[in-house]
Amino acid sequence: MSPRRLAAGNWKMNGDLAALTQIDALCDAFPDPGCDILICPPALLIHPVKGRIGAHPIALGGQDCHTRSSGAHTGDISAVQLKDVGADYVIVGHSERRADHGETDDDIAAKAAAAHEADLIAIICVGETEAQRDSGQTLEVIETQLAGSVPPGATALNTVIAYEPVWAIGSGRTPTKDQIAEVHGRIRAVLAQRIRDAADLRLLYGGSVKPSNAAEIFAIADVDGALVGGASLKADDFGAIIRALGEAG
Template identity: 75%
Template sequence: MAPRKLAAGNWKMNGDLAALAEIETLAKNHAGAGCDILICPPAVLIHPAQAVAGGVVAIGGQDCHAKSAGAHTGDIAATQLRDAGATHVILGHSERRADHGETDADVNAKAQAAHAAGLIAVICVGETEAQRDAGETLNVIATQLAGSIPAGATAANTVIAYEPVWAIGTGRTPTNDQIAEVHALMRQKLEGAIADAAGTRLLYGGSVKPSNAAEIFAIADVDGALVGGASLKASDFGAIITALDAA
């Protein structure tokens, strides 16, 4: 059976209490959506966001520590995200890998912690522009998948998001054939790595917006999107949700 579609929004370091009105609007406008909806706001907004999500919009974190507690100033445990009302957590985003030096092993350890806390891990993979130009994309993606997905991962507790680094926030997107090639590879590589690989949701991320969403969602093995800037406004993200519903 095909995976249930997922529209996920990553607010990154944006938003405040007033911005929660956007989540409330999403919940009101898409209560009957045929896909799952997820917003990952900054950690300080998780609890109040959950309160206005109305059971329609799931709320997630943007990162977690591999440890459940300890002397880790500024970090957040997966159990704390769960306690605040989160159901998901984004792990291994390219901005974390680049800005904080996170390795595949780090992402793997964090995913284990997320699973232990009862969170769904949204594990991100993606190549840089230099790697794409050098023809290394498929090898990079395969290596990141092998190193980042922990033992015990299942279709129920793990989502994979392909985000080509060079397409994030640039307005550029890969061709449909390039997206299809990577998603086909990911589906293949998940065999043996994730229980029910065929049912695991594979998201595309990288400059997804209302104007290109329908075209992207028509590509084989694209089960939704991880959206950045276009998820900050209910009108933009709502149009992407509608496109996913129609796919």
Template identity: 70%
Template sequence: MAPRKLAAGNWKMNGDLAALAEIDSLCGTHGNASCDILICPPAVLIHAMKERVGDHAIAIGGQDCHAKPSGAHTGDISAAQLKDAGASHVILGHSERRADHGETDADVAQKASAAFDAGLVAVICVGETEAERDAGQTLDVIGRQLSGSVPQAAHAGNCVIAYEPVWAIGTGRTPTNDQIAEVHAFMRNKLAAAVADAADISLLYGGSVKPANASEIFSIAHVDGALVGGASLKASDFGAIISALDAAG
């Protein structure tokens, strides 16, 4: 077995019912792609998007979940509720959640465990800030986040890891190929010490992935796909990234 190739789109707090027309276009042009495709819209669109996808091989996911299965948590959504709405995946520990909501590695691990219990695949995000990169702390930060955020129950069937250097998200900047390769090789080795089938876990790169740079990024060792932000909102852009991943083999 080898890691599955995955093109994942994170719509963040963007999109409405009218935007589902982009899904129709994506299904029409990439419904039979050889790589896996995942789109994570705002929670209010999950059910409608799942119905829109129909029988096409495009998975739908959430962008966060609560660690508890239910209860007095106004405004939150549980992993089981995401599953019930049609989701198969959930993004956890994104830098925007860590920064805007103060989420810790322990919080992410608890949410990931809840996702596993609900039958969801957790897309666990890690990444360093610009200050941490400049201080030479990148691998220390990534190692700490992996150790603290990935539960012991993780395996290739329920977990995906996404490396998103915080300073490259939405900025148009990307690390060098050597920097991406270093982090992805480090993650693979780090996971091998804790997860039996670490060699089969998909490792995604995220951080200003665009049609123009996708092919080059997908040529880097241990990069099994991408977690795409803004470029996933348009079928033409996301479709070009999917095509680049398909061509990477």
């Protein structure tokens, strides 16, 4: 059986203890959501969010991890530590990490491997810039990122791929349905050459996903869910996206 579709919320560097009322609202609204739900809050909030979720079907994830399990790495968090406080997933290779911290494909592959070693599911992000899109390099960029960022041992059980066109994140702009389908189809084909169960590996779309466009996006072939930024901060908005995904099957 293929994994259920996934609605993943990336809070980025937003939220505080007062924001946990949004978690309460999600728990109340989705006793049986029809898809998997994931919240990736700032690391300081993972443990208190875990306490609020209780037995509700909402998973937790980190937004990054170090390649090492422990050591003299001030300010960093290991995959082992994320697992210890209740995380099941971790995002690696988000475009903001690639741009703000200079992370390379090799760095991201090492982080994903560390996540797998800690029994976390790695959400590996790929995506092109606006300049790369305009110059016709999108598929080449995506293939290069996949080749360098997905470590050996990746499977449909321990890995999720998120396609996030950099130019669409937080901009309110989204690619056309054909553009999303083209990239997701290529991702699936590339992964099929090296991952035995690539047909079951979940491919998420991210980049200005909101209630008004969610249903249209989830109807696209090879889109198995979404990695949602700003809209995941409010239970009403994220809830609408979750409903659209559940209804998409």
